[in-house]
Amino acid sequence: MNTRTKSAIALLVILSIGSGAFARIKLVTLPERAATVIRLDNPRATLIEEERVLTLQKGLNKVDFSWKGVLIDADSIRLRTLDHPNNVTLLSVSYPPNEAALVWDISSDSDYAETVRISYLLSNIDRLITYKAVADKAESFVDLKSYLVLRNFSGEDFDKARVLLDYGEAFEQGIDHEETKQMLFLKSPKVPITKIWKFDAAKQPWDPEKLENQNVGIPVSYRIVNDTGSSLGKFSLWGGKARLFQDDGHESTIFLGEDRTGLVPVGEKMELYIGDSRDIVVTQRKMQDTQVAKAKNKKGDVVLYDTNERITAKVENFKDSVAVLTMVQHIGGQWDMETCTLDGRALRLGTDYRKKDANTLEFEIKLPARTEDGPAEKELKMYYHRRNIRPGAEPRQTIRR
């Protein structure tokens, strides 16, 4: 059974203190916690702001703020007087030895019932964001929902607090210690999606035939743009776990998969990897990789050479729908492309494929649906030369699998 004392954060106003040695006499008035705000706008720390009414006497007042069973960053504690900021002055803050506490010395020019705001960083209370998206059967849009999950393991119960995120309206919510609450906070129907299949020659195996009884999955993702066109774009979408479902056409859904997204600022894209397609098969093979000597030393050893390299990548679509495969190829070092063809048709850099960086090429290969005659097939052929390679100092090669 939990024997935690209920209120772990205590505030005492210590009256009638004589001069001299500071005796820690702790009993006077225990001001009730008034308005409390839980600010969750910073994902790394949670700021609590609470208002209390202190009964101050004219002269010097000592206010003792102590906590037990909760984790408060003592350096983060701030006090602000709200009613008489010009008449009530915070003189000093002292930390008693071996105690989770601090003492404010407050000078007041009269007797006041002063409302103060105390703020501090409290550990073990935070929020998570989760997403749930249900795609239509055609996979053209999703109904997107986002949930806010409040987790309070701080040691403190909050009966009633205003909860603030970094956007949107504040709302009232109580949350007890060890309690978790899940609330719907964003509902956005019909958000357009783009479905992406991606083969990366550095990540996926090249030749499925060489893998005994294993399918090579082509990763499939949904892309959502955080903009007004998607009826989003009002604020950054927080990072969190997203679960994707799809309408199955029978008044039910299937679970497609889940992924974790990072923060998606307005205008940026969210890409959620849902699962693997095993109906698109890529078989990539190296058909040639030979050296062409450019210079030799006196012993006759090659000291500088180029290469002739040929790569063939066959893509088969066994699906009965069209798909656009993003294919990523890597060529290390200095190189130039001699010919690059798709089904025999020459592809031009810039228009037909993109150079993402010095060593990475990206192709978008449109795959028709499977027909009665069999799968739709496309064949990409690259014939290129890597230049000015010195034996023993070869740049990182493409990974051959």
Place this chain on the structure above:
Amino acid sequence: MKRIVLTLLIFAATARVGRAKVDLVTLPSRETVQLTIYNSADMTLVRESRALTLKDGRNALQFSWENTLIDPTSLEMLPRANADKIDIAELVYPPRVRNLGLWNIDSGVSGKVPVEITYLTSGLSWRAFYMGTLAEDEKTMRLQGYVRVTNNSGEDYENAQTRLIVGKVHLLDEIAQLARRQYPYGRPGEGRQMLEESLELGQAKRMLSRSRSLAMAPAPAAARPKEITKEGLSEYFLYTIEGTETIATGWSKRLMSFDTDDVPVVNLYKYEQQRYGNSVVRFLSFKNDEEHELGDTPIPGGMLKVYRNAGDAGHLSYTGQSSFKYIPVDEDVELNLGAVANVVVEPKLMNLESENYTFDRRGNVSGWDEISTFSIEVKNTRDIAVKVEIKRNFNTQYWDLTKSGDSGQFDKEDLDTVKFTLVLEPRSTKQFQYVVRTYHGQRRENWKATSQLR
């Protein structure tokens, strides 16, 4: 056994949830339940419908799942009618209580409201397996596909519509682990570390040894086996089993997925030293298409046991087994049945020469050619025709090849591998030779790409 309990608590109007005086408790029973079971991960999507009796105003609904393997973060409830008048405000996981969730509902209607509750659970699984029966001439095979559904979830799902998903789903966390967390979403700062992971072993054992009273309720007497409808969704395939199933926890059930009588098959034998050593490996090859009486849907991966009809009395002999991967429609299937001795491939090096030596300035050898003559004998000792694929690897890409004899087709497979394909009549032998010239050291410069690309 029923472990999932849904309780409707009706509170005094202004009471705070969780501490309020409970006026009334009702137990709406499950009306329908649908299971969508995955095989790429230990996961099942459960969708159940229940009728709640709500009152106008604030309602609280308690859902508990002691001793089951439900992922609490996946719980969702949606009204199936009056959706605009019913606001499911929040889902609370109260402190110091495990396996319990509390929905706070603001209702603008009073009376019966159908709702749908969905969640992910672990403990139900399915797998596909196959039986193949070859005709005596081994030209055709009867192929029967089965699915076996197993329930170890701790919950009995009675009369559940059962659906199976074929596909590879991306998951971040195992459902079983999420189900065993002390707190549904964990604690702040603990990362993904789970507290109290142990679902006590004793408890698991108890589940398994539970009474068999419910067992397998007999299906309503149908005169034929149930059908399974198959359809594609996104990158997956959905199998829906006709009618409903009752699978008590601890039990499993086998269902027929398809039965195809005469699938034409090719007896394919492969020889590739680098991969299989010196043995010939037998494959059964066919295609998942109409020509082979298949091709309606992909075939999920599984284990195939192959038998052969022996004699007229319906006796069988066991040929072997092979596991295979997922086969899309129109894809070729090659089932590895293991090494055999009744088809033999014997490569022999008949001659080795070297020539065209080059020398560097110091007089050391800097390049040469090697000319190897191989003779390959292929023997089929079976009484049926077979197809044989022989792959040869040259360990270098600087090679030329000439051949003679009845080698059939010959293809360049990749930069240092060629493939010979032969068809052998029953009880026959074929022999062919090939001469391969490999270029070494400086002689590589004399090699021309065009010489291979015939």
